[in-house]
Amino acid sequence: MTQLTKAIWKTIEKDWQRWVKPFDLNINEHHILWIAYHLHGAKISEISQFGIMHVSTAFNFSKKLEQRGLLTFSKKEDDKRNTYVQLTNEGITLFEETMNAHDPEKNTLLKASLPLKNIYGRFPEFQDMESIVKELYGEDYLDILERSTASIREEY
Numbered sequence: 001m002t003q004l005t006k007a008i009w010k011t012i013e014k015d016w017q018r019w020v021k022p023f024d025l026n027i028n029e030h031h032i033l034w035i036a037y038h039l040h041g042a043k044i045s046e047i048s049q050f051g052i053m054h055v056s057t058a059f060n061f062s063k064k065l066e067q068r069g070l071l072t073f074s075k076k077e078d079d080k081r082n083t084y085v086q087l088t089n090e091g092i093t094l095f096e097e098t099m100n101a102h103d104p105e106k107n108t109l110l111k112a113s114l115p116l117k118n119i120y121g122r123f124p125e126f127q128d129m130e131s132i133v134k135e136l137y138g139e140d141y142l143d144i145l146e147r148s149t150a151s152i153r154e155e156y
Contacts (some may be wrong), residue, residue, distance in 0.1 A: 003145045007133045011108050018106070023098050028053060028061045033087065033095040036071060041086040059083070070094060112136050 013027065020030040031051045036042050042050075048058040062085050065071045070091035074084045087095065104110055112135035116124045124132060134142050 004129050037095045043082045
């Protein structure tokens with residue numbers, strides 16, 4: 001399971017980075033914009049939680065976005081412990097531009113999923129991921145995966 005999810009994540013990561021690079025963003029920065037946009041502002045702790053990143057990572061990348069004028073930091077009168085971020089108009093515009101620029105035709109994982117959709121009339125469920133990883137990384141990857149899982153089975 002670990003090997004399959006790692007292979008899929010790496011593909012998603014490459015596609016995501018390619019998507020947001022023209023906007024001078026990295027994945028963490030884009031994810032922060034995404035979370036703040038959809039939550040209409042967020043606490044740093046929420047960005048950390050929903051973005052699956054350490055609080056310091058969420059804070060540091062948010063600071064970079066603030067320096068670019070894409071978001072602002074604030075504290076609430078009744079809640080001085082938490083730091084809040086809010087997208088600026090420029091941040092909203094940039095985020096919306098990134099979403100408009102997304103091209104599903106360039107999504108490697110989607111392309112690798114199409115054979116299953118064509119066969120079964122639906123996109124894959126998690127147990128179908130091995131087939132997708134085969135499309136992405138080839139038979140050799142699955143051979144190595146099988147050898148490693150066989151080794152784990154022998155231990156137990």
